[in-house]
Amino acid sequence: MTALNRRQALGAGLALATLPAPRLRAQGKPEKLVYIGDNQGGWKRALVEEVAPAFEKETGIKVEFTLLPTDPWRARLKAELGARSTAIDVAQWSVGMAGWMQPHVLDHEEVVAKIAARDPGFDWGDFLGGSKRAATYDGKLSGIPYRITTGILHYQKPLLEQAGITKAPGTFAEFLKAAQAVNAPPDRYAVGIMGKQGSGSYSSFASWLYSAGGQLCDFRTGEVFINQPKAVEALQFYADLMAKHKVVPPEATTWEYDEIIAGGQRDRYAMAQTFAPYGTLINDAANSRTAGRWAWDVVPGLTDREQSRTWIDGHFLAVPRYTRNADWSIEFIRMACSKQWLRRSAERANAPPRGSVLRDADLAAKLGWPPVAAQAIETGIPTPAHPAWDTLEIPLRAGVSAALLGQKSAKDALDEVASDWRRGLRRAGIGR
Structure with a gap:
């Protein structure tokens, strides 16, 4: 987005609470995870420039981002997931895509349960109700909210x-x-x-x-x-x-x-x-x-x-059914959607789905709009x-x-x- 590109990047020196070390997993460790998403706007800067390097430092696994314009992004997901390709480890999708994405991703109620078992401080209850409705299609949670507009x-x-x-x-x-x-x-x-x-x-x-x-x-x-x-x-x-x-x-x-x-x-x-x-x-x-x-x-x-x-609309991070690296994909999503990193992402143009972030007093004083967004999201109607x-x-x-x-x-x-x-x-x- 042009306006975003003009903004001066905020310093990356925000002190973040130490994330819990991941427990040992039986699944083999890949060299990289492949993330497919869109390239619109600068709201993914914290994800790409800060979370991914922190994840690599912690796990030794690089996150490879393929960010595409809207139509090619959707076409890529439809083609690869429709063919049951194992080449995508983290799929970013938006509300209007849920109907055709749902059959190709894990049941994310189970993903949430796995995250909670690893990290009791993840606090699924902190995610606003509207963000959960937007991430749910036909009664099934199909991703973890990352951005809710x-x-x-x-x-x-x-x-x-x-x-x-x-x-x-x-x-x-x-x-x-x-x-x-x-x-x-x-x-x-x-x-x-x-x-x-x-x-x-x-x-x-x-x-x-x-x-x-x-x-x-x-x-x-x-x-x-x-x-x-x-x-x-x-x-x-x-x-x-x-x-x-x-x-x-x-x-x-x-x-x-x-x-x-x-x-x-x-x-x-x-x-x-x-x-x-x-x-x-x-x-x-x-x-x-x-x-x-x-x-x-x-x-x-x-x-x-x-x-x-x-x-309400937004973007969600999901684990495809066909990835061979589901355990590590879940670990990346856990980190990206944690309170600490979503708070940081708000400083870098994201609109986080967590109530504690949007109602944070310092963030409200700095940006103004987040508490109003939290109020609106609670009663908002997701895009079909x-x-x-x-x-x-x-x-x-x-x-x-x-x-x-x-x-x-x-x-x-x-x-x-x-x-x-x-x-x-x-x-x-x-x-x-």
Whole structure:
């Protein structure tokens, strides 16, 4: 990620508690473990640059990272795991991959039990409930959470205070009122969104959908909810921010991940519902024009703050069924996901899934957003993991985009999405 590459690397001299020495295992020791993951963002820096060398020093085993762009990463895992290849020892996967990954990885309830037996201080209970839900598909835990992202409200507190708004907007109406009060085009608009018709569309819209009480569909029965009244109300509100109220930068229709960060750094907007860890980058004194101005809260609810619901997604570390080095793969994951190393990873752009890390007082004082993320993750709704979701998401992107551009009403756009979804679910053998 461009913004991440610009950040100065933090010192690696953080004092870490000594990890328990691994017990002797009957399994032979390999020269290396092969890790397959994606190369997006810098959140794996602690994993690659610090955890892996510490693991090699402790065990004598090198970790070889193959980090690929999203599509090649997924294709590599599908091809090798589908062929039952023994060449992958640690597989990194994200929520939307769970449906097809699950048959190829160990039951990670058993992995957790093995880790707990080796390291009683690992503390599985410290992992946030939302992170465990996101790592579970069809009732089976399919990986150990390493990174959990969620959508929270980022806002420039001084700008809202200058407009007489003394607390974060807690409802849709309060959000619109605040947006209209701080909107100052063409130099600064009120609201940043990821408006490009692409992979960021879902996460930019989903918090509004869930906080309005809307739903997607039922992957068991094939019932579609995306065009029901609550979902329509959510999309109409979201689209009106751009098409009707003009409180969104016009260029936001080209924005995705890097652009929402850069827009906050360049003072192009006063508020945004976006990835929680982006707060570190938007508020980065070395790169941001707006550093020191940002505050964070959960996303607004429709008519009450208690209705706030957001999306959660993330990345998990899993042991493939076919590796010959399962015992050592588990040992690497134990180390990577320990309290000590996840605390360190938070300093290096990761969004850890542990409550003790996100609620750490020093980290909260330094970064600001982690306790809010912890709160949001507990009630968050994981990105759909059913294999059919990849097909359904494409028409949803088009429908959201059409509403943002004012080409269709939210009702017409979502009626069309629902029609596409019904056909797609039937083709997947779901429903009638």
